[in-house]
Amino acid sequence: MYAPPSTIPRQLLHVFWHDGMLSHDAGIGVFDTGHDPGFLEVLEKHPENASRVKNMVSILRKGPISQYISWHTGRPARISELLSFHTSEYIGELVQADKEGGKDLCAGTFLNRGSWDACLLAAGSTLEAMKYVLDGHGKLAYALVRPPGHHAQPTRADGYCFLNNAGLAVQLALQSGCPKVAVIDIDVHYGNGTAEGFYHSNKVLTISLHMNHGSWGPSHPQSGDIDEAGEGDGFGYNLNIPLPNGTGDEGYVYAMNELVVPAIQEFKPGLVILVVGQDSSAFDPNGRQCLTMAGYRHIGQLSRFLSDQFSNGRLLIVQEGGYHVTYSAYCLHATLEGVLNLPEPLLADPIAYYPEDKGFSVKVVDAIKQYWKENFPFLKEI
Numbered sequence: 001m002y003a004p005p006s007t008i009p010r011q012l013l014h015v016f017w018h019d020g021m022l023s024h025d026a027g028i029g030v031f032d033t034g035h036d037p038g039f040l041e042v043l044e045k046h047p048e049n050a051s052r053v054k055n056m057v058s059i060l061r062k063g064p065i066s067q068y069i070s071w072h073t074g075r076p077a078r079i080s081e082l083l084s085f086h087t088s089e090y091i092g093e094l095v096q097a098d099k100e101g102g103k104d105l106c107a108g109t110f111l112n113r114g115s116w117d118a119c120l121l122a123a124g125s126t127l128e129a130m131k132y133v134l135d136g137h138g139k140l141a142y143a144l145v146r147p148p149g150h151h152a153q154p155t156r157a158d159g160y161c162f163l164n165n166a167g168l169a170v171q172l173a174l175q176s177g178c179p180k181v182a183v184i185d186i187d188v189h190y191g192n193g194t195a196e197g198f199y200h201s202n203k204v205l206t207i208s209l210h211m212n213h214g215s216w217g218p219s220h221p222q223s224g225d226i227d228e229a230g231e232g233d234g235f236g237y238n239l240n241i242p243l244p245n246g247t248g249d250e251g252y253v254y255a256m257n258e259l260v261v262p263a264i265q266e267f268k269p270g271l272v273i274l275v276v277g278q279d280s281s282a283f284d285p286n287g288r289q290c291l292t293m294a295g296y297r298h299i300g301q302l303s304r305f306l307s308d309q310f311s312n313g314r315l316l317i318v319q320e321g322g323y324h325v326t327y328s329a330y331c332l333h334a335t336l337e338g339v340l341n342l343p344e345p346l347l348a349d350p351i352a353y354y355p356e357d358k359g360f361s362v363k364v365v366d367a368i369k370q371y372w373k374e375n376f377p378f379l380k381e382i
Helices: 019-023 050-062 064-068 088-099 115-134 165-175 192-197 249-267 293-310 327-339 359-375
Strands: 013-017 069-073 103-106 109-111 140-143 181-185 204-211 238-243 271-276 315-319
Touching: 013 115, 019 050, 019 115, 050 064, 050 069, 050 327, 064 069, 064 327, 069 115, 088 109, 088 115, 109 115, 115 140, 115 165, 115 315, 165 181, 165 192, 165 271, 165 315, 181 249, 181 293, 192 204, 204 249, 238 249, 238 359, 249 293, 249 359, 271 293, 271 327, 293 315, 293 327, 315 327
Parallel strands: 013 069, 013 140, 140 315, 181 204, 181 271, 204 238, 271 315
Antiparallel strands: 103 109
16 A cells, blocks of 8 residues: 655656647537537537646646646657557548548547647657656656547547547657556546557556446447456456446545556556546546545555656656646646655645545445456456
8 A cells, every 4th residue: 555755855747738739629519519509698618628728737837836847848749650559541531631621520529720730739749758758858747738639549539539649658668668558547538549559469558447438439439348458468458447427536546556556566567657637526527526636646646656666757647638627727736746746735625525435436446356356367466
């Protein structure tokens, strides 16, 4: 069981960002549909809008954690770099869609004017953050990027995602000589795109803690259930933790300690990537989980603990979802407090206590652990 240290030496978190990522505009409508039914007086912005990320940038620049942040300007990815994860046919489809002024790729996922430039900046900024760590310039890096990426599969877009930023970072790490990479995804939705990209590999351990939402259509055929575990050499290396709706701080921390920590200790990665989405928070419009700042802080601490134990402290954080315009920024702040191992919170939770009954989530986690031990050879002793 992990216990946070009482004192730590000061360390900087290197944040990679570019204002050009704000150019992606998914429009307005009824929630994320882009549809105007004609009888509503006020339509809302698409959940994946620039305002949510402006607040994330702002809390890091102006908030109390700013003294621990070093800012770096991101860059657009080259088309050749995208082909390490995505097929040339799919990238060609996106390039053509951009030339034609945009395209509705799947439900809620709209490539509009300005979107492709933002996509390239998100991918390139993530690769720059990964390279910064791999080259030894810093140990903690955060790719603060949009559009998000973890639903984007090698051959298609899905769930607001066009390019798989985290998947590209994993490929760069492998190509640079890192023997094994572990990905911990805490976005409220299954990181199906990242999983799909490494489904047959035993060099990448993908772990996704998500709301038990199942498949949502042709662009997202994966269920995220525990039996989607990889194939061939990759069997047992795609680990899904579908948590019951309403799982909060205690349930998530229990899952981290009982499932994520021992799995990574058995895998022994050379690099850890934390894929963060604040849509697991108690007040997010896209999720039904109940994390608060305290839960995110614990997850950040545990991720740092694992990177210290196995990758010489090297940790890449990649931004995904999080759609409550203000609370997402607070939850990001708390996550990074945990990653930095700060001994005391710098910000109070503006929404404070949220009641939780962890009984059912504990039973689910215990059942998943037993399933892993019985079915995945490298996890028999966890």
